[in-house]
Amino acid sequence: RICVITLAEAHPLLQSGKTIKSINYQISANCSRLQNKVSGKSKRGAQFLTELAPLCRISSTDGEEYTVYSCIRGRLIEVNENILSNPTILQEKPSTEGYIAVVLPKFEESKSITQGLLTQKEYEEVLLKR
Amino acid sequence: MSSLTEKDRPVVQLLLKTGTCPRCILRFCCVGSQALYRHPYKDLMKDLKEYLRNNQEKEDRVCFDGADPPCKRIRLEHAAEGPGDVNHNGELQQTLSTADGDAAVESSAAKVCNVCLGILQEFCEADFVQKVCQKVNSADYQFTSFVFSVSLPPQLSVRERAAWLLVKQEMGNLGLSLAKDDIVQLKEAYKWIIHPQLSEELGVPDDGKSLFEVSVVFAHPETDEECRFLATACPDCFKPAKNKQSVFTRMAVIKALEKIKEEDFLKHFPCPPSSPKNLCVALEIQCNNGAVFVAGRYNKYSRNLPQTPWIIDGERKLESSVEELISEHLMAEFKADSFNFSSSGREDVDVRTLGNGRPFAIELVNPRRIHFTAEEMKGLQQTINNSSDKIQVRDLQLVTREAIGRMKEGEEEKTKTYSALIWTDKAIQREDIAFLDDIKELKLDQKTPLRVLHRRPLAVRCRIIHTMKCEYIDEHHFRLRLKTQAGTYIKEFVHGDFGRTKPNIGSLLNRTADILELDVESVDVDWPPTL
Numbered sequence: 001r002i003c004v005i006t007l008a009e010a011h012p013l014l015q016s017g018k019t020i021k022s023i024n025y026q027i028s029a030n031c032s033r034l035q036n037k038v039s040g041k042s043k044r045g046a047q048f049l050t051e052l053a054p055l056c057r058i059s060s061t062d063g064e065e066y067t068v069y070s071c072i073r074g075r076l077i078e079v080n081e082n083i084l085s086n087p088t089i090l091q092e093k094p095s096t097e098g099y100i101a102v103v104l105p106k107f108e109e110s111k112s113i114t115q116g117l118l119t120q121k122e123y124e125e126v127l128l129k130r
Numbered sequence: 131m132s133s134l135t136e137k138d139r140p141v142v143q144l145l146l147k148t149g150t151c152p153r154c155i156l157r158f159c160c161v162g163s164q165a166l167y168r169h170p171y172k173d174l175m176k177d178l179k180e181y182l183r184n185n186q187e188k189e190d191r192v193c194f195d196g197a198d199p200p201c202k203r204i205r206l207e208h209a210a211e212g213p214g215d216v217n218h219n220g221e222l223q224q225t226l227s228t229a230d231g232d233a234a235v236e237s238s239a240a241k242v243c244n245v246c247l248g249i250l251q252e253f254c255e256a257d258f259v260q261k262v263c264q265k266v267n268s269a270d271y272q273f274t275s276f277v278f279s280v281s282l283p284p285q286l287s288v289r290e291r292a293a294w295l296l297v298k299q300e301m302g303n304l305g306l307s308l309a310k311d312d313i314v315q316l317k318e319a320y321k322w323i324i325h326p327q328l329s330e331e332l333g334v335p336d337d338g339k340s341l342f343e344v345s346v347v348f349a350h351p352e353t354d355e356e357c358r359f360l361a362t363a364c365p366d367c368f369k370p371a372k373n374k375q376s377v378f379t380r381m382a383v384i385k386a387l388e389k390i391k392e393e394d395f396l397k398h399f400p401c402p403p404s405s406p407k408n409l410c411v412a413l414e415i416q417c418n419n420g421a422v423f424v425a426g427r428y429n430k431y432s433r434n435l436p437q438t439p440w441i442i443d444g445e446r447k448l449e450s451s452v453e454e455l456i457s458e459h460l461m462a463e464f465k466a467d468s469f470n471f472s473s474s475g476r477e478d479v480d481v482r483t484l485g486n487g488r489p490f491a492i493e494l495v496n497p498r499r500i501h502f503t504a505e506e507m508k509g510l511q512q513t514i515n516n517s518s519d520k521i522q523v524r525d526l527q528l529v530t531r532e533a534i535g536r537m538k539e540g541e542e543e544k545t546k547t548y549s550a551l552i553w554t555d556k557a558i559q560r561e562d563i564a565f566l567d568d569i570k571e572l573k574l575d576q577k578t579p580l581r582v583l584h585r586r587p588l589a590v591r592c593r594i595i596h597t598m599k600c601e602y603i604d605e606h607h608f609r610l611r612l613k614t615q616a617g618t619y620i621k622e623f624v625h626g627d628f629g630r631t632k633p634n635i636g637s638l639l640n641r642t643a644d645i646l647e648l649d650v651e652s653v654d655v656d657w658p659p660t661l
Contacts, residue, residue, distance in 0.1 A: 002583050004628065040587050077588060078577075082629055089629070096642075097629035104584060 001110050003072050005055065005101045007094045010127055012066065014094055019061040020087040025079055027054045033079045033101070043104055046075035055079065055101050058090075072113060074105035133166070134159055134181060137306065143182060144300050148402035150293065151243035152178050153250040153323075157314040158297050164322040171251060241405055245293045246316055247286060247350050248409035254323045258412070263331040265415045266344055272499045273342035273419065275334050278325065280317060281347040283410065284383040285356040289403040290316065291387050291395065296402045341420030341500075347413045352406055354378075359398035360386040422494050424460055425529040425537070425658040426511070427487035428452060428473075432520040433480045433647075438471070440479070448479065455521050457492055459514050465498035474540040474655050475616065478648075485547075485652040487524060489537050502528065504661075525661045533658070540616075540655030545596060547613045547654070548620050551647035552635060557605040562639065566598045566610070569638075577630040579622045593618040610635070611651065621645050 007014055025033040031047070033055060038046045049055075049070040056079065059065045070076075079101045083090045090098040105113050118126065134142065138159045145155045152174035153167055161167075169177075242248050252258065266276075294310055301308050325336045328344075357378040361368050364386040368377045387395075430452060439454060440447040453471035461469060473490035477483055502510070504527075511526040572595040578586050594615045601609040614620070619631065624645040626634035636643040 002580050004580065038588050041585060043588065077583065080629075093629075097626070099628050102580065102583070 001105070001114070002077075003074065003103045003105065003113075004099050005068070005070060005072065005103060006099045007068065007090070008123070009094075010130075011094075012064070013058060013060065014091060018091070020090060021059045021061045023056055023058050023084055023087060023090070025056045025084075027057065033076065034081070036076050036079065038075070038077055043075050043077060046077060046104075049074060049076050049103060068100055070101070070103060072103045072105060073109060074103045074113075077102040077104050133161060133163060137304070139182065140304060141297050141300055142178060144296070145293070145402075146178060146182070148296070149241055149244040149405040150402075151246060151251050153254075153319060154243055154245045154293070154316075157316065157319055158293060158308075160308075160312045160314065162314065167250075167319050167322050168326070171254070242407070242409050244403040244405045245286075245289050247283070247289070247353070247406055249282065249286075249316065249320055249348065250323070252409050253348075253412070254320070254327075256327065259324065259327045259331055261412075262328065262344065262346065262415055266332060266417055269417045270498055271342060271417055271419055272501055273334065273340070275337040275340040276328070276332060276342050276344055277338055277340040278321065278328060278336060279343055279345045280320065281345065282317065282380070283348055283350045283354070284378050284380045285350065285353045286316065287380070287383050287387055288356055288360070288399060289353075292399055292401045292403045295392065295396065343418045343420075345414075345416050345418065347416075348410045349413045350406070350408070350410045352408050356399070357383050360390065363394050363398065364389045419496050419498065419500060421531070422464065422466075422497050422500050423491055423529045423531055423534065424464075424494065424526065425489065425491040425533065426456075426523045426526040427489050427653075427658070428456060428483065429485075429487040429522045429524075430477065430481075430483040430520065431522070433482060435520050436479045437473070437476045450520075452521055453492075455518050456490070456514060456523060459510060459517065460492060460494060463499065463502075463510055464494045466494035467496040469494050472534070472537070474537045474544075474653060475546070477650050478621075481648045481650060483650045483653075484549075485650070487522075488650065488653045489540060489655050489657055491529065491534050491537055491658075493531075493534075525658050527658055527661060529658060536657045537655065540653070540657065542616055544616055545613055545654045546616060546618075547611065547651040549649045549651050550610045550612070550620060550624060550645050552608055552610055552624055553644050553646050554606050554608075554639065555642040558602075558608065558639065558641070559605070560602045563600045563602060563608055566600050566638065569595070569598055571596060572598075572633070574618065574623060574634075575632050576619055576622055577627070579619050579627050580630070591617065591619075595623070607646075620648055 012018065013020065027033065033047070036047045038044065050073055051069070051071055053070045055068045055070055055076075057065055057067050080099050083098055083100075092098065134156075141159060142155055145158060146152075150158075152171070155178065156166060156174075166174075243251055294308070294313065298308050329336050354376075360383060361377070367382050367386040367389065369382070370377065434448060435450065435452060436448055437452045439451045457469045457471060460466075470493040471490065472493075473488055475488065477488070507526050507528065511523055514526070515522050574591075574593045574595065576591045576593055578588050578591075595618065596613040596615070598613075599611045601611075603609060610624075612620070619627075622631040622634070624635045624643055626632075626636045626643075634643070
């Protein structure tokens with residue numbers, strides 16, 4: 001099952017007053033998410049992500065830097081290059097056009113991954129408790 | 131050469147002595163007269179012995195003539211039924227004396243040929259023909275001609291080679307040569323003999339191009355190991371067995387025989403070949419009819435029907451499918467083993483197909499019935515249409531295999547028109563959407579939609595929306611009719627697929643848009659012919 005990674009509602013970058021300065025998919029010396037190339041149905045050649053694998057780093061004008069993590073184990077299919085040219089969509093449409101990346105987990109792990117996630121309701125409960 | 135002459139005497143003598151049947155002997159003497167092979171087995175045997183007994187004074191005289199059939203069967207005193215003493219030349223001859231030649235004839239008649247293992251013996255007889263025809267008739271096929279195909283055990287090639295080497299050597303002693311290609315092929319001779327008999331019993335002609343195939347597989351388990359030596363001599367000809375199938379396939383054996391040197395062959399294989407105890411067995415007699423193709427156009431009126439059965443982990447997710455609803459009745463009428471359904475593109479479960487419908491073709495595999503009149507096809511179409519309101523078919527007809535190519539062309543090249551019911555988040559007025567009507571040849575870049583990305587490669591498709599026409603409904607809804615290039619993802623053009631299809635209705639209207647309903651209005655392929 002295809003997964004689309006986006007910023008969560010409560011993410012600091014989506015709160016008012018924040019302006020994005022830059023988005024960087026180069027997460028280390030040898031690894032740029034922009035260089036991810038997949039081929040064929042089984043998406044060979046894709047960078048493999050673990051839950052804590054960084055997808056990108058976003059800097060805001062007030063000097064803060066945020067790292068966005070995959071949170072899903074699987075093959076990286078694509079990262080959203082549109083937000084590089086137009087960072088505003090990340091803040092204006094974070095759940096659609098402003099997505100971060102698309103990840104495809106292994107078929108066998110699909111069910112267990114879904115079960116490990118929060119539903120919309122559960123997420124809202126977590127936020128209330130904060 | 132159509133008959134035997136004096137030159138053949140030593141070869142005939144040698145082969146008969148070593149256990150080769152008359153018809154194989156004729157083959158190795160390059161006798162090309164088909165009629166001769168069709169003579170009854172016993173006659174051939176007698177005539178050969180007669181030929182051998184004839185005086186050697188008659189140099190070069192044609193002494194074994196296939197032109198006139200024997201007037202009467204020569205009977206041995208032993209087999210006594212009457213004194214018939216007329217030989218094939220119509221001359222009276224003395225009754226054959228009971229020399230040891232007779233005993234030899236008797237016993238050679240009973241022996242299984244060491245070259246054809248009985249193929250040109252028992253399996254040319256009326257009994258076998260009966261057996262085959264019985265199988266054909268009980269299988270209840272409709273056919274107007276037949277092709278008879280025979281699968282021979284690979285060791286026959288090996289024995290053939292051994293026999294050829296034997297004959298070649300013998301002829302070498304006489305200063306003569308024998309090219310392998312001059313020898314009459316076993317399969318060819320067999321067909322000369324059996325085709326007329328089958329044709330007569332079945333009442334239809336044999337035709338190499340016939341779609342109705344009767345096939346027989348012969349085996350000779352007794353000699354199955356005879357090919358083994360080839361594996362040590364030419365190991366690279368034999369690939370490891372994929373399934374349980376023997377590694378010694380006919381093709382592999384023939385290849386190895388071509389490669390192996392004569393000396394090596396003779397080292398490992400007896401020349402002349404040994405006489406087997408048993409005949410070949412006919413393992414399978416099978417009938418098969420070539421596939422027929424039925425084409426038409428279908429309409430889909432349900433928003434809950436997949437095109438092909440939707441089954442996940444053995445569980446059916448939605449009842450039935452377009453292909454099943456159409457094929458069910460065809461399978462019953464044509465009495466086929468199975469079918470293959472294909473169409474000029476397809477639509478999602480929740481999309482209707484209106485207008486003239488979508489072209490489709492069904493290949494019916496191994497049908498028992500193949501002849502249907504136009505009236506019967508019409509009736510079949512009616513039956514399908516009466517059986518379901520979810521689909522309807524039209525222009526149902528028989529087509530050739532080649533015609534399917536035209537349908538698939540349509541999938542890639544022809545345009546389609548659609549009608550989509552669109553919702554917008556922000557209110558719209560008529561003026562806001564009017565401009566869409568004026569956009570022609572709009573170029574789209576569509577990344578592989580997320581909804582199919584798990585099973586399709588990631589790619590970008592350029593597609594064109596040729597024309598659009600909208601109908602305003604209310605502040606949040608309008609209907610859009612569009613004509614597009616084949617292969618365009620309409621739903622993604624409407625909602626934008628996370629911005630991965632650009633431009634899209636949302637971006638054009640500067641709103642968020644989504645698609646509520648989609649219908650295929652037409653598939654612009656002019657095949658199959660309208661009836």
